[in-house]
Amino acid sequence: xxxxxxxxxxxxxxxxxxxxxxxxxxxxxxxxxxxxxxxxxxxxxxxxxxxxxxxxxxxxxxxxxxxxxxxxxxxxxxxxxxxxxxxxxxxxxxxxxxxxxxxxxxxxxxx
Amino acid sequence: xxxxxxxxxxxxxxxxxxxxxxxxxxxxxxxxxxxxxxxxxxxxxxxxxxxxxxxxxxxxxxxxxxxxxxxxxxxxxxxxxxxxxxxxxxxxxxxxxxxxxxxxxxxxxxxxxxxxx
Numbered sequence: 001x002x003x004x005x006x007x008x009x010x011x012x013x014x015x016x017x018x019x020x021x022x023x024x025x026x027x028x029x030x031x032x033x034x035x036x037x038x039x040x041x042x043x044x045x046x047x048x049x050x051x052x053x054x055x056x057x058x059x060x061x062x063x064x065x066x067x068x069x070x071x072x073x074x075x076x077x078x079x080x081x082x083x084x085x086x087x088x089x090x091x092x093x094x095x096x097x098x099x100x101x102x103x104x105x106x107x108x109x110x111x
Numbered sequence: 112x113x114x115x116x117x118x119x120x121x122x123x124x125x126x127x128x129x130x131x132x133x134x135x136x137x138x139x140x141x142x143x144x145x146x147x148x149x150x151x152x153x154x155x156x157x158x159x160x161x162x163x164x165x166x167x168x169x170x171x172x173x174x175x176x177x178x179x180x181x182x183x184x185x186x187x188x189x190x191x192x193x194x195x196x197x198x199x200x201x202x203x204x205x206x207x208x209x210x211x212x213x214x215x216x217x218x219x220x221x222x223x224x225x226x227x228x
Contacts (some may be wrong), residue, residue, distance in 0.1 A: 032210060036219075042113075043201050043219035087153075091170075094210040096142060096217055097161075097169070102156040 004088045008107040012082075018075040020105050022088030031094065034062060035073045036101070037084040044087065044101070047073065050111040078109045112171065114138065115220035117202050122225050124189070124196065132187045132223045134202030142208045143185035146201040146218065147171060149160060160185055161208045197227050 005023040012018040015037045024033060034053050036044040048055055050071070055062045061074040075082055085106050091099040115136045124130045136143065141162050146154040156169030160179040174193025179185055185204075189196045202220040210216070 034216060041199070041222070041224075043117075043203075043222045046216050046218060049216060091210055096205050096208050096210055096215075097144070097156065097159045097167070099217060100156075101146075103151070103153050 004090060004102060006086075006088055006102070006105045008103065010110070011108050011110060012075075012078045014040065014079055014109055014111055015031070015077055017109055018078040018082065018109070020073040020075075020086050020088075020107065021070065022073070023070045024088070024090055027068055028093070029068075031090045033062070033087050033093070034063065034099075035060070035072050036087045038084075038087065038104070039084045040062055047086075078107075080109050080111070083107060083109045087090075114195060115204055115218060117200075117220035117223050120221070120223060122223060123228050124225060125228060127191045129172065129188055129190050132200055132202075132225070134185045134187065134220060135183055136202075136204045136220075138204055138218065139182070139183070140165070140204035140206055140218075142205045143179065144203040144205075145169075145175070145177065145185070145187045147200060148199040148204065148222075150199075156219065157200075159208075173181075176186055196225055199224055 032049050034049040035047040038044045050062045064071045085104040087101045087104040118133045144159040145157040154173050158177040160166040176188045200223045203217045206219045
């Protein structure tokens with residue numbers, strides 16, 4: 001099973017890019033990396049996921065290293081509303097019932 | 112709007128009482144899940160259901176019960192046997208239990224806060 005490791009907290013100035021790292025050195029070749037975020041007292045919100053290639057959507061970009069041992073979530077122009085806990089996760093063998101969320105990275109966006 | 116609706120948002124329970132948290136989805140998803148989140152902690156899986164009339168225990172099922180009589184609904188009952196029920200409860204759903212490829216992920220409701228008084 002892919003165990004993920006994230007820094008507990010990060011700060012980012014509003015308008016700057018926020019780069020959130022995640023280590024997943026034990027990930028298997030067919031296991032996706034997923035990113036979610038959770039604003040206080042709300043349910044987690046899906047952001048993006050990827051397997052090998054870099055991915056981009058309207059919320060963020062996901063950069064996965066060639067060896068797939070780590071990834072970086074990029075919020076290109078962080079706003080105060082992006083302040084949240086960000087979770088990197090990978091469901092073992094693609095089994096959704098095994099999807100786990102650790103304590104994530106608390107991103108604080110400041111003026 | 113399509114999504115997952117949980118109710119109530121806030122619930123207070125007396126010691127020894129059973130309470131039921133509602134979860135309804137209109138995403139036509141087969142799989143549904145219940146998670147528990149304690150302050151400053153990650154999510155822990157209570158129960159999940161792959162399809163109607165089927166459900167399986169997760170990592171912390173003791174003191175909880177569920178039913179899946181309809182595809183859209185997956186209510187969670189917190190029984191008096193649950194020793195420490197005060198927590199944030201999250202319902203979620205996905206197209207199917209296996210993430211076979213791109214496009215499948217878990218979507219969450221807004222959560223329900225349960226407090227024992």
